Amino acid sequence: MSKSAAMLKEPLLHFLVGALLIFVWTYIAGDSQSPDRIVFTEADVARLKANWRQNFYREPTKAELDGLIDAAIVEEIYYREALKLGLDQGDPVVRRRLVTKLQFLNEQSPGEFVPTDEVLEDWLGAHPEKYRIAAEYDLMQLYLGEEEAVDLVEIEQLVVGLNAGSVQPDQIDNTLRMLPTGVKGNPDTLRDQFGSMFTDSLEELVTGQWVGPIRSGFGIHVVKLQEKRSGRQPFLSEVRQRVLNDWRVEQLDRAETETLAGYLSNYEIRVFGREQ
Amino acid sequence: MRYLSTAAVAFVLLTGCDVDVDIDIDTEAEPEVVGTAYPEQVFWGDTHLHTDNSVDAFGFGNRLDAEAALRFARGEQVTATKGEQAQLSRPLDFLVISDHSDAIGATKAIYEAPRVALLANEFLLRWHDMMHESEAGSLQVTAELIDGAAMGTLPESLTDEEEQTERTADLWQRHGEILEQYNEPGVFTAFMGYEYTPMPQGDNLHRVVMFRDGPEKATTVLPFSSLGPNGDPERLWQHMESYEQNTGGRMLAIPHNSNVSNGLMFAMERMDGSPIDLAYAQTRALREPIVEVTQIKGDSESHPFLSPNDEFASYGIAGWDSCNLSCTREMDDDSYAGSYAREALKRGLEIERTVGVNPYKFGMIGSTDSHTSLATADENNFFGKHTANEANVSGRATTPQNLGSREGRFGWHYLSSGYAAVWATSNTREAIFDAMVRREVYATTGPRMTVRFFGGFGLTEADTENLVESGYGKGVPMGGELAGGDGEVPAFLISASMDPESARLDRIQVVKGWIDEDGETFETIYNVSWSDAEQRVMDDDGKVTPIANTVDLSTGTWNKDSGAPELMTWWQDPDFNAAQTAFYYVRVLEVPTPTWPVYDALKFGFTLPDDVIKVQQERAYTSPIWYSPQS
Numbered sequence: 012m013s014k015s016a017a018m019l020k021e022p023l024l025h026f027l028v029g030a031l032l033i034f035v036w037t038y039i040a041g042d043s044q045s046p047d048r049i050v051f052t053e054a055d056v057a058r059l060k061a062n063w064r065q066n067f068y069r070e071p072t073k074a075e076l077d078g079l080i081d082a083a084i085v086e087e088i089y090y091r092e093a094l095k096l097g098l099d100q101g102d103p104v105v106r107r108r109l110v111t112k113l114q115f116l117n118e119q120s121p122g123e124f125v126p127t128d129e130v131l132e133d134w135l136g137a138h139p140e141k142y143r144i145a146a147e148y149d150l151m152q153l154y155l156g157e158e159e160a161v162d163l164v165e166i167e168q169l170v171v172g173l174n175a176g177s178v179q180p181d182q183i184d185n186t187l188r189m190l191p192t193g194v195k196g197n198p199d200t201l202r203d204q205f206g207s208m209f210t211d212s213l214e215e216l217v218t219g220q221w222v223g224p225i226r227s228g229f230g231i232h233v234v235k236l237q238e239k240r241s242g243r244q245p246f247l248s249e250v251r252q253r254v255l256n257d258w259r260v261e262q263l264d265r266a267e268t269e270t271l272a273g274y275l276s277n278y279e280i281r282v283f284g285r286e287q
Numbered sequence: 288m289r290y291l292s293t294a295a296v297a298f299v300l301l302t303g304c305d306v307d308v309d310i311d312i313d314t315e316a317e318p319e320v321v322g323t324a325y326p327e328q329v330f331w332g333d334t335h336l337h338t339d340n341s342v343d344a345f346g347f348g349n350r351l352d353a354e355a356a357l358r359f360a361r362g363e364q365v366t367a368t369k370g371e372q373a374q375l376s377r378p379l380d381f382l383v384i385s386d387h388s389d390a391i392g393a394t395k396a397i398y399e400a401p402r403v404a405l406l407a408n409e410f411l412l413r414w415h416d417m418m419h420e421s422e423a424g425s426l427q428v429t430a431e432l433i434d435g436a437a438m439g440t441l442p443e444s445l446t447d448e449e450e451q452t453e454r455t456a457d458l459w460q461r462h463g464e465i466l467e468q469y470n471e472p473g474v475f476t477a478f479m480g481y482e483y484t485p486m487p488q489g490d491n492l493h494r495v496v497m498f499r500d501g502p503e504k505a506t507t508v509l510p511f512s513s514l515g516p517n518g519d520p521e522r523l524w525q526h527m528e529s530y531e532q533n534t535g536g537r538m539l540a541i542p543h544n545s546n547v548s549n550g551l552m553f554a555m556e557r558m559d560g561s562p563i564d565l566a567y568a569q570t571r572a573l574r575e576p577i578v579e580v581t582q583i584k585g586d587s588e589s590h591p592f593l594s595p596n597d598e599f600a601s602y603g604i605a606g607w608d609s610c611n612l613s614c615t616r617e618m619d620d621d622s623y624a625g626s627y628a629r630e631a632l633k634r635g636l637e638i639e640r641t642v643g644v645n646p647y648k649f650g651m652i653g654s655t656d657s658h659t660s661l662a663t664a665d666e667n668n669f670f671g672k673h674t675a676n677e678a679n680v681s682g683r684a685t686t687p688q689n690l691g692s693r694e695g696r697f698g699w700h701y702l703s704s705g706y707a708a709v710w711a712t713s714n715t716r717e718a719i720f721d722a723m724v725r726r727e728v729y730a731t732t733g734p735r736m737t738v739r740f741f742g743g744f745g746l747t748e749a750d751t752e753n754l755v756e757s758g759y760g761k762g763v764p765m766g767g768e769l770a771g772g773d774g775e776v777p778a779f780l781i782s783a784s785m786d787p788e789s790a791r792l793d794r795i796q797v798v799k800g801w802i803d804e805d806g807e808t809f810e811t812i813y814n815v816s817w818s819d820a821e822q823r824v825m826d827d828d829g830k831v832t833p834i835a836n837t838v839d840l841s842t843g844t845w846n847k848d849s850g851a852p853e854l855m856t857w858w859q860d861p862d863f864n865a866a867q868t869a870f871y872y873v874r875v876l877e878v879p880t881p882t883w884p885v886y887d888a889l890k891f892g893f894t895l896p897d898d899v900i901k902v903q904q905e906r907a908y909t910s911p912i913w914y915s916p917q918s
Contacts, residue, residue, distance in 0.1 A: 206787030228787025
């Protein structure tokens with residue numbers, strides 16, 4: 012006789028399996044309360060107390076506990092009456108909630124969402140632009156006025172003068188006083204400060220040279236690039252959390268697609284007006 | 288021996304059904320974020336955003352979760368529920384996801400359904416299914432189980448007792464884990480928070496509750512529900528105090544939508560009708576240091592009924608000022624005073640006179656209250672309040688959209704507003720929270736204007752050359768308090784810079800409220816700086832020539848030459864009376880620009896009805912600076 016067959020004859024096994032079956036059956040069947048009878052057991056009251064204790068760090072007073080129980084009773088009654096009327100059927104909020112609940116639970120499967128560094132390095136390598144550390148700019152900027160108020164010819168002359176040294180930056184009346192003259196940042200932080208029109212012009216800057224007119228949402232500037240530190244690809248350690256997040260989101264998307272495909276295969280679907 | 292271990296395993300299987308949830312946090316040390324000596328940068332955020340965890344959000348079909356909300360706020364492109372690609376023109380610096388507490392608190396029951404409890408562990412699940420499918424199946428799995436126990440090849444989670452430790456993995460806990468994955472000190476701050484939503488008879492008393500702390504402390508308590516006796520905000524404040532005393536953490540609560548509270552939000556008495564006493568005033572001032580005064584469901588700063596001399600008070604009131612949130616109770620004349628922030632600030636002075644402490648001494652912020660998981664407040668990139676009204680829904684401006692009924696309010700009544708601006712010393716939970724506590728914050732209706740506001744004795748006009756250093760060095764910033772002065776007239780330094788991606792500025796105003804010797808309160812609005820000052824003059828009533836409306840509705844553009852990119856001034860109150868307690872706050876107005884229905888009409892090619900508001904002046908409101916005679 013095979014090992015398995017011998018095992019199957021073991022009384023202990025039969026007993027265990029039987030016990031397990033009974034346990035599971037009662038677990039799944041749940042408490043069966045008779046209709047129109049609402050029972051708040053000691054465990055239910057304890058749960059209300061525990062929730063209260065978790066938020067107030069003390070036991071509820073008798074009045075407070077009565078209030079909680081009364082509210083819970085009312086809720087149970089309305090819940091049952093609503094079920095009797097079938098209000099859960101077809102309710103869009105209930106439907107949506109169940110969908111969300113299942114989607115949430117499906118995301119809880121552990122195991123496949125803990126990647127090795129190798130997996131993350133591969134991901135990083137496959138998406139070079141996404142994690143690239145941007146160039147850092149060290150600039151001097153002078154604001155010359157609103158677009159309609161400045162003379163572009165004068166600006167060209169000004170740029171020549173600045174580059175020749177015949178005009179000094181502090182001689183220029185910087186009418187936007189809250190914008191700093193010395194600015195450091197990458198294209199994202201510079202865009203936050205000056206707007207995207209300004210950052211679009213960063214590429215035309217030449218180190219050590221005043222350039223103008225450079226436009227921003229504020230108006231017209233002249234800008235000198237003091238120093239530029241080029242962008243580079245990051246080490247995984249510098250961007251690990253972001254890479255991990257992005258990789259995980261893709262895994263979740265894929266898992267959700269697979270799960271849905273799995274569900275779909277269990278259903279025969281017919282739609283009016285659609286070919287089968 | 289094998290069978291004993293089988294029994295042990297079986298026992299463990301049945302009793303130790305806990306869900307194993309991953310914490311995908313990179314545990315490598317992050318560089319410390321060093322704060323600046325004083326706030327040098329303003330940080331932009333939304334303190335009021337709903338995801339599919341909120342009952343009403345998913346009821347409308349929102350399919351985006353907290354993770355999508357965070358990614359969107361950080362500047363990533365996200366597919367909105369209705370399919371449109373969505374991306375902010377610039378990322379936000381911080382976000383408070385504030386789903387309704389009733390939906391995310393105490394949801395341990397989510398795991399109590401037996402099959403669900405097994406779901407997370409695939410081995411258990413397979414076993415469970417096979418047990419149900421057939422006898423052969425159950426015997427097979429049992430055999431595998433026994434084999435595994437014998438060979439020592441069972442999954443670790445079944446045999447390692449420690450893996451089975453009690454982890455009440457509910458939604459709130461999971462939420463905390465997601466936040467930690469996107470919280471990046473110095474780059475982006477994700478706050479723990481939720482919305483507490485008492486709504487007695489449809490009157491809005493909602494507050495967003497947020498934590499200074501991360502999930503480790505915040506998940507030791509449950510999001511506070513507003514059901515039953517806990518619908519009185521004083522209960523919430525008791526809970527907040529318990530949390531702080533017992534964990535050393537900090538919480539604050541941010542009221543919003545006083546405009547639909549039917550006068551209750553800033554009432555002159557407590558919720559049970561008894562008079563406001565010292566204890567209440569102290570507690571409220573401590574627990575609610577800031578108020579969200581502008582958002583999608585209207586603007587609560589001011590109202591023409593309360594401020595007939597304010598020609599700009601009618602912004603954001605259409606559709607919101609005739610009834611409460613559920614539109615089950617009409618607003619009567621007496622209800623306005625408790626519904627608008629400016630009047631509430633004045634009421635605070637009154638109550639301080641009788642009780643000794645001002646309960647309504649609050650700073651002001653904006654936020655969206657979006658239920659789409661997308662924190663949008665830009666007119667030309669507005670994804671609406673609910674997923675039924677996202678950007679690719681052509682009829683959204685004109686369809687009736689009241690909550691619960693289909694009367695009274697229409698799509699265009701909903702504003703594409705607002706954001707919270709915070710002057711903090713770094714982009715971290717601690718620094719931003721602390722800035723909110725000291726009220727160094729301001730509200731905007733969407734555009735990211737930079738506004739500075741300082742007050743002090745001894746500030747001179749020359750200090751405008753070094754406005755920020757002088758302001759912090761010799762005075763107090765927005766949200767601060769001035770006292771005493773020996774009769775000297777305080778001075779204010781104010782600057783406002785346009786959002787370079789938005790429109791130029793029309794003017795800066797100072798709104799003053801004060802209380803006289805008889806206990807009566809008053810308000811005056813001063814125009815203190817405006818564009819094109821040579822052409823536009825101030826008349827004897829203090830009014831300044833309105834700036835021209837240059838909006839071309841056929842293109843959705845305006846004359847970019849109109850207005851000023853920056854306004855700055857040193858100002859003193861010409862009517863200052865050293866004996867009278869007062870507050871001053873700054874209101875900044877952009878030049879007129881199109882509202883989001885105009886962009887919709889151009890995009891989809893239809894004509895808007897006449898009554899739709901098509902032009903508005905976007906604005907910022909700073910927190911006040913209070914003056915009192917005594918030190």
